Amino acid sequence: DKPGKLEIADNGTVFLDEIGEMTLRMQGILLRFLESGELQKVGTDRPSRTVNVRVIGATNRSLREMIADGRFREDLFYRLNVIHLWIPPLRERKDDIGPMIDHFLRIFTRKGYSARKFAPEAHKAMLDYSWPGNVRELENAVEQLMVRTQTEVIRFEDLPEELRSKGHASVQPRRERRRTMADDLYKRLTEDQQSFWAAVYPLYIQREITRDTVREVVRRGLEQARGNYRIVAKLFNMEPQDYKRFLNFLRKHNCQLPFSDFR
Structure with a gap:
């Protein structure tokens, strides 16, 4: 019997590309392996050996959205998400x-x-x-x-x-993609009444959206608020005491836009 990839990788690392494309069945198999390290050959009813393998996964999909849609297992996500690295396009x-x-x-x-x-x-x-x-x-x-x-x-x-x-x-597709995400986030803030700290902040900190996306959301808020950041904070469902925190976040991450451009 030829050893499988995981068996060969004992005490090493396996790279799994496009993990967002895995079926739910395969996700379950991977989760069991990550939890136990046990390998079971096809046609047998018990594990044949245990290996120590570090797993690195990559995807260009939003796994959090897939979890919400029931297409990716939440328990597998947290098992894999020990260290999260975001590589910009x-x-x-x-x-x-x-x-x-x-x-x-x-x-x-x-x-x-x-x-x-x-x-x-x-x-x-x-x-x-x-x-x-x-x-x-x-x-x-x-x-x-x-x-x-x-x-x-x-x-x-x-x-x-x-x-x-x-x-x-080179220019239009990028803007269209960014505005698609910005549209979704802006809808969550203004129509679904989600807070900026719940809808936008975690995605940015976890590098699931870019600075440009945050700036686009802020720009749309400033357009509606005619350049008034206090109104933007209220529009984004923040408590009054969060106003300074909001401005500090925008300044720190270079997401603040000149209010005068919108008056």
């Missing part, structure tokens, strides 16, 4: 794009592709694009360009249409 890490392009060029050259380099205009377009598919999309784009380009230099004209028309591709 590639569009918010522009400084990483250039080194990643160079990295993928080297990788694919070692795999046998003809060496390529980007012309300055093409390189700038790559930096300006929003990369909604994040690193996987960037890697795929570099590989496609290395295959399709017939010359050593990848020119701007060689780029696919979505990269050449970056004016809409």
